[in-house]
Amino acid sequence: MKDNQAVIRAKNINKVFHEPVDFHVLKDISFTVNRGEFVSIMGKSGCGKSTLLYILSTMDTDYSGELYLNNRLITGNTPEQLAAVRNEHIGFVFQFHYLLPEFSVLENVMLPAKKLGKKSAEEIEHDAIKVLKMLDIDHVARSKSYRISGGEKQRVAIARALINEPSIIMGDEPTGNLDSKNSDNVLAIFRELAVEKGLTLLIVTHDLDFAHQTDRIITMEDGRIIKHTNQ
Amino acid sequence: MEYKLLLQIAKTHITTRLKQSAIAALGVTFGIATFIILVSFMTGLNGLLDGLMLDRTPHIHLYNEVAPSKKQPLDLATPTLGDWNIVRSIKPRQRPSRIHNALPLLKLLKDNPDILGATAQVSSQAFYTAGALELNGLVNGVNILEEARLFNIDDYIIEGDIKDLYQNENAIIIGAGIAQKLSIGIGDRIQLVSAQGNRITLKITGIYQSGLAEIDNIQSYTNIKTAQRLMGEKANFITDINIKLHDLEKAAPMAQQFARLYDVTAIDIGTANAQFDTGTTIRNIITYAVSITLLIVAGFGIYNILNMFIYEKMNDIAILKATGFSGNDVMYIFISQALIIGTLGGILGLVIGWSCSVLISHLPFETDALPTITTYPVNFDSSFYIIGITFALVSTFLAGYLPAKKAKGIDPVTILRGQ
Numbered sequence: 001m002k003d004n005q006a007v008i009r010a011k012n013i014n015k016v017f018h019e020p021v022d023f024h025v026l027k028d029i030s031f032t033v034n035r036g037e038f039v040s041i042m043g044k045s046g047c048g049k050s051t052l053l054y055i056l057s058t059m060d061t062d063y064s065g066e067l068y069l070n071n072r073l074i075t076g077n078t079p080e081q082l083a084a085v086r087n088e089h090i091g092f093v094f095q096f097h098y099l100l101p102e103f104s105v106l107e108n109v110m111l112p113a114k115k116l117g118k119k120s121a122e123e124i125e126h127d128a129i130k131v132l133k134m135l136d137i138d139h140v141a142r143s144k145s146y147r148i149s150g151g152e153k154q155r156v157a158i159a160r161a162l163i164n165e166p167s168i169i170m171g172d173e174p175t176g177n178l179d180s181k182n183s184d185n186v187l188a189i190f191r192e193l194a195v196e197k198g199l200t201l202l203i204v205t206h207d208l209d210f211a212h213q214t215d216r217i218i219t220m221e222d223g224r225i226i227k228h229t230n231q
Numbered sequence: 232m233e234y235k236l237l238l239q240i241a242k243t244h245i246t247t248r249l250k251q252s253a254i255a256a257l258g259v260t261f262g263i264a265t266f267i268i269l270v271s272f273m274t275g276l277n278g279l280l281d282g283l284m285l286d287r288t289p290h291i292h293l294y295n296e297v298a299p300s301k302k303q304p305l306d307l308a309t310p311t312l313g314d315w316n317i318v319r320s321i322k323p324r325q326r327p328s329r330i331h332n333a334l335p336l337l338k339l340l341k342d343n344p345d346i347l348g349a350t351a352q353v354s355s356q357a358f359y360t361a362g363a364l365e366l367n368g369l370v371n372g373v374n375i376l377e378e379a380r381l382f383n384i385d386d387y388i389i390e391g392d393i394k395d396l397y398q399n400e401n402a403i404i405i406g407a408g409i410a411q412k413l414s415i416g417i418g419d420r421i422q423l424v425s426a427q428g429n430r431i432t433l434k435i436t437g438i439y440q441s442g443l444a445e446i447d448n449i450q451s452y453t454n455i456k457t458a459q460r461l462m463g464e465k466a467n468f469i470t471d472i473n474i475k476l477h478d479l480e481k482a483a484p485m486a487q488q489f490a491r492l493y494d495v496t497a498i499d500i501g502t503a504n505a506q507f508d509t510g511t512t513i514r515n516i517i518t519y520a521v522s523i524t525l526l527i528v529a530g531f532g533i534y535n536i537l538n539m540f541i542y543e544k545m546n547d548i549a550i551l552k553a554t555g556f557s558g559n560d561v562m563y564i565f566i567s568q569a570l571i572i573g574t575l576g577g578i579l580g581l582v583i584g585w586s587c588s589v590l591i592s593h594l595p596f597e598t599d600a601l602p603t604i605t606t607y608p609v610n611f612d613s614s615f616y617i618i619g620i621t622f623a624l625v626s627t628f629l630a631g632y633l634p635a636k637k638a639k640g641i642d643p644v645t646i647l648r649g650q
């Protein structure tokens with residue numbers, strides 16, 4: 001019963017941008033990501049990868065089709081319900097880190113967990129430090145988030161995505177803004193998470209080497225999935 | 232717990248951007264302080280002007296106008312039997328116009344529950360003489376303590392004490408203009424000559440200054456008995472009764488009622504000071520217009536500053552939403568932020584507004600018209616402060632609420648993509 005293990009299931013997802021002219025950016029996208037799978041999405045620039053990922057992460061609700069998370073239909077949920085879903089089940093790493101500049105690194109990582117409210121403040125802080133340690137950035141935990149390097153920021157963003165132990169982690173070119181050394185570093189972290197922790201990952205990338213190390217590559221072209229490559 | 236987290240986020244936003252927060256708060260402070268200072272000062276001045284007039288003007292003035300009798304002796308002697316009695320060119324009798332039965336009437340008035348007080352006066356034309364000079368004038372015989380209680384005459388006594396006049400039948404308080412023209416002062420003697428030719432000499436115990444030259448140049452005050460003696464009249468001779476009511480609004484109907492009941496001329500304050508009334512109305516309209524304008528301008532200022540403060544935070548809103556905070560959470564964060572800034576700025580505005588008002592109320596303000604006023608009048612009515620802080624809170628609430636409400640419904644990606 002492979003289907004029962006589906007973390008993400010997309011069914012006939014279509015999206016049209018209306019500005020500046022009607023543009024059918026996603027056409028009939030259907031696919032599944034199973035628990036513990038490490039999937040990468042590749043495709044030419046402008047083929048709709050980011051757009052798809054935003055829809056899958058519930059941050060964009062302007063589409064048609066159906067989206068299931070852990071076999072629960074989330075298309076059509078209220079914004080409040082979607083916020084709760086994002087909080088508990090989805091960790092998102094943007095191409096640009098998007099940390100809250102007013103808060104320290106530690107607070108940035110802790111906020112989603114505090115919002116979830118399942119653990120005490122002490123436990124959350126303990127977990128956050130643990131994640132930061134794992135990503136080798138615990139030494140900047142008390143710094144303001146705008147005072148650390150780009151590579152460190154991206155790792156903080158990953159730590160934030162991990163803190164609530166979500167069902168799936170999505171990344172939109174999470175290494176796109178990093179130099180090769182830092183990006184190798186981040187990619188190594190993802191691999192480690194996939195292999196050692198059995199996390200489910202869905203990562204958009206342009207890096208073929210990286211993609212070859214994932215379980216499956218989804219290739220997109222002009223708003224369609226044209227191929228699944230299992231490896 | 233949840234609200235604590237949201238409040239903590241709001242506080243972090245404020246404290247980490249202290250400069251912008253301070254500017255936003257000072258915008259609130261400035262608006263509220265200006266409102267309070269101007270309104271306090273303007274209504275203070277208005278109150279002073281109104282009070283001036285109302286304090287010294289009787290609400291109802293009773294006297295007897297000199298006029299020919301409506302019923303001539305001929306009408307009384309020959310009751311008309313279809314005939315016309317025509318008397319041409321009737322002239323009123325030359326005699327001082329007294330109020331009939333004044334003392335019982337006065338007692339009746341004092342017992343009336345609507346009346347705060349009533350005082351009798353005896354006023355008479357007289358000449359003041361000191362040395363070779365002779366001045367035309369008006370002597371008012373009064374019960375000086377009652378005049379002070381009801382009409383604040385003591386506010387206009389610039390030298391001497393009203394108690395020196397009370398019970399002293401040989402004392403007089405003269406207008407400042409008389410004192411100056413005759414170059415006499417307290418302790419000097421002045422001779423009064425009445426129209427009837429009676430002559431009395433009185434000792435000056437006080438100087439009176441109303442600020443109106445035409446009054447200060449002629450008016451003087453003595454005891455009722457002194458004035459009666461000057462006129463050669465008995466103790467029941469009273470020319471005027473001045474009435475002060477508990478409720479000013481009743482002046483007009485009561486004046487009509489008195490005129491009908493007691494066969495006197497009764498003038499109420501509204502009739503006597505119609506143009507003053509108009510002035511008050513216009514001043515009040517100006518005050519309201521200015522304060523409403525000020526509040527609106529302040530409100531827009533507050534709204535703009537805070538609105539910008541929050542729009543700069545749109546990115547944070549999107550990030551918070553992306554990581555699982557709901558639209559309501561975001562709204563709560565930004566409304567609390569706005570209200571914290573509004574409360575702090577507003578309270579500071581109240582304090583500064585109040586301090587400046589206190590400062591103004593200690594600035595010297597001297598004018599001949601108001602011998603007892605030495606500093607600018609300021610109205611410390613607490614309702615201005617309540618209006619001010621309410622307004623600050625409402626406008627800051629809206630400044631937080633409206634943009635946050637807009638951000639609430641937007642998908643986080645729409646904001647981030649818009650960068």
Ligand SMILES: Nc1ncnc2c1ncn2[C@@H]1O[C@H](COP(=O)(O)OP(=O)(O)OP(=O)(O)O)[C@@H](O)[C@H]1O
Nearest residue numbers: 017019020025044045046047048049050051052648
């Ligand atoms: N807000 C928008 N309004 C209109 N068109 C848009 C909007 N956002 C993206 N597009 C268009 O949709 C298409 C897909 O964009 P998308 O960002 O998903 O591409 P992508 O595959 O992520 O590209 P890249 O690899 O460069 O990040 C592009 O042609 C883009 O021009």
Ligand SMILES: [Mg+2]
Nearest residue numbers: 049050051172
């Ligand atoms: Mg993209």
